[in-house]
Amino acid sequence: MKLAGDDRLNNEYEIGVEYFIKYAFGKTGEKEKIKCPCVKCKNSSFGSPNMVRDHLLTFGIIQSYNFWYHHGERVGEDAFESPTVGDDDGLIESDGEDEMETPLRDFFPNNCGFAENDMHDGSSSTRREDPNDEAMRFYRLFDDFQKPLYEDLGLSYEKIDACVNDCMLFWKDDEQLEHCKVCKAARWKQGKHSGETRTRENGKRIPQKVLRYFPLKPRLQRLFMCSKTASDMRWHNERQAEIGVLNHPSDGKAWQDFDENHPSFSSEPRNVKLGLISDGFNPFSNIANPYSIWPVMLVPYNLPPWVCMKQSSMMLSMLVPGPKGPGDAIDVYLQPFIEELKELWEVGVETYDASKCENFKMHAALLTTINDFPAYGILSGWSTKGKLACPCCHKKTAYLRLKNCCKHVYMRHRRFLHIKHSWRKKKDVFGKK
Structure with a gap:
């Protein structure tokens, strides 16, 4: 009002x-x-x-x-x-x-598929389940709007201290360590002149580096707690696909091969297939001040193409701290994400589907990565420099070493279609250059 x-x-x-x-x-x-x-x-x-x-x-x-x-x-x-x-x-x-009424109808249990006019065309024979504990905990949060946004929605993040040299995370069994197990570097910042450990006003010590990790499971569960997005998460399976037309990743060979190799996963269309995006950027406007922070983001490919690539659909997974990029040590920072991804693959998590008013066991898998060529080398561990820079051509990479500038260049990499390929007869479709 x-x-x-x-x-x-x-x-x-x-x-x-x-x-x-x-x-x-x-x-x-x-x-x-x-x-x-x-x-x-x-x-x-x-x-x-x-x-x-x-x-x-x-x-x-x-x-x-x-x-x-x-x-x-x-x-x-x-x-x-x-x-x-x-x-x-x-x-x-x-x-x-x-x-406020529209989102609350989606999120609050009294409005989330329990209304009399939404009983599957009035049929009283359809069995309807109550939301599970996780879903009910989320719905109850809407009674309290006085808390900050993250606490209200239950989507907080974890702070995990990291070695200043990217050797390890002070995490799990190593959470109480004061020095890095690899390089012996101090975990906490120290004064330049005094050498004493620096602290904040509240007395807490200041770590050298902090990884901010955003847990994946609750964020995927939220996609199904809204009746609109829950139905969109099944779009890839319920739509009428056009034969020979690539409208969605589910039309591609990678998706189809994955489904053939993992039939138990693909039998539940609500299981989530994810794309991972990562690259470094300078968060400061001053380009002269070199600083590289690495966000890792996830895209739920179950959603329709006009939804999944929207900014609102992308999920921030972690923020790898700077000032320098992690390089090939990014696998150190990816540990919490990989562990949670393994759990989602092997065990799954009980999730409430607001569109069907039922609970189900949700699993997730990482299908693709999206990045430029340098970031590709960092994420995959493949060296994108030198004689074998191309991960596809491998030993057949055509390279040439320039003696004066001491660099490798990659020439003669034009690839031709097969002699019987149908496109060879469609010269008018392609440009002359």
Whole structure:
């Protein structure tokens, strides 16, 4: 709900303020003070009815505060029971569906496929399951909007200290070590002159490097807890594919070969196939200051092509710290991701499908990697320099060593079609150059 109009001098706005105060004290059960939602206080301080009234009339209410969760409004409450503009009180403005109603219908269990009008065309014979513990824990988080975003959605990240020389992670059995097992470098930053371990204001020691890892399982589970994206995760299997047309990775040979080699995985279309993206970049605007941080991102290929490559569909898996790129030591930082990926492949994780209102065991696999040629060499461990730089041509790589500049160049790599290939007869389709 929201107050009618934006003009604080308007009589409808003043009436709306009175209605809000009456509503808030009635819903919260408070008798003396409530949180003030004015632009100045932003629900961070409490005030008496007179103070809240004065603030709302003077500063105005927060424009985005349309769902009054600080003042007793609950999910599923019918916002249209309140008077609208034109009624005797003229207090509330209803301009269609509440902007909070659509996502909450997807996420909250009372609205997530349990409505009477969404019982599979009214059939009462269809067996419907309750969400599992993980799904219910997620739905309950919507009752508390006062926490930061990560805590509300349960999608936090882990901080894992790393060796300053990229030798190891202070993780699992090595979590309590003070020095690197390989190079013996100190785990904590030290003062240049004093040599003492540096600490923050709260007394905690400052590590040399920190890997930020975003767990994969809860992020994949979220894709199925929304009824819209849950159905999209089956799109690759339920669509009508065009023969001979490559519209989606599932039309490609790699996907099809994978399904043939792993029939138990492919028998469940909701099992997730992922693409991994990684490359280094300078997060600072000053190019003269060399710094390379490596994000590792994942793309769920189950989604339709117009969805999976959107920024909102890509999942950040980890941030490998700088100032230098990890090089071939990136496998050190990939350990948490590989371990979780193995678990998703071998064991899976119980997941709630909001579109079908049922629980299932979800598995995941890494299908492809997306990167430029230098990053390809880092991720795969293949040297992209020297005589055998091409991983496809291998020993047949055509190279030439330039004596004056001491570099390898790769000439004579034009490849011709087979003598009987059908494209050889379609000269008008290709350009002359």
